[in-house]
Amino acid sequence: MRFIKHWKAVLLSLTIVATVFLIWDAIFTKNGVWGFNPDYHLPFLLLGMPIEEWLFFFCIPYASIFIHYSLEYFKPNLLITEKNTKFITLALIAIVAPVLVLNWGKAYTTVNYSFLIGILLIGFLYGIEYLRRFYIAFLIILIPFFIVNGVLTGTGIEEPVVWYNNDENLSIRLVTIPIEDIGYAFTMLFGNVFLIEKFKK
16 A cells, blocks of 8 residues: 555645644533543643543544545445435435534534535535545444444443533434534544545645
């Protein structure tokens, strides 16, 4: 694969996306939309967030996009047709949009789904070729996502590492994971893939 040859594009993309999400994260942490259990992290805080949270936005996206590009390398013909990719993208927007409108004002749902619709529109207009593979890769990424995020939100441990204020989300959990986290992950990861592809060119 020699994925390392794209290190400039990857590092620049990770930095840009991480900056956006860290600003979002810091505001939400300050306003009690979510928080971190001090029993599970080091005592070093920056903008109210543990150092592990800062590293999250580099380590997790890197590992996830590596899965995406591994799929591209080992299964180059594993793609959704352009027609179906457009249909899936529009269908996702059609599902998310009314949920966003009906729950406007709940901080996590509002910001998360606004960003999700935004990245889906960008993908539809400028990145259909990337989405053709990414939808498949994302389904694979969801396997480790549910394991890791499940533990972080309290599955199998006495208290969650990350807690959520249910007044600011849909209060729908997949075991212990807020359903919005799937959209959060999609936006963060496809945002990285989209930028990497642009920077590679």
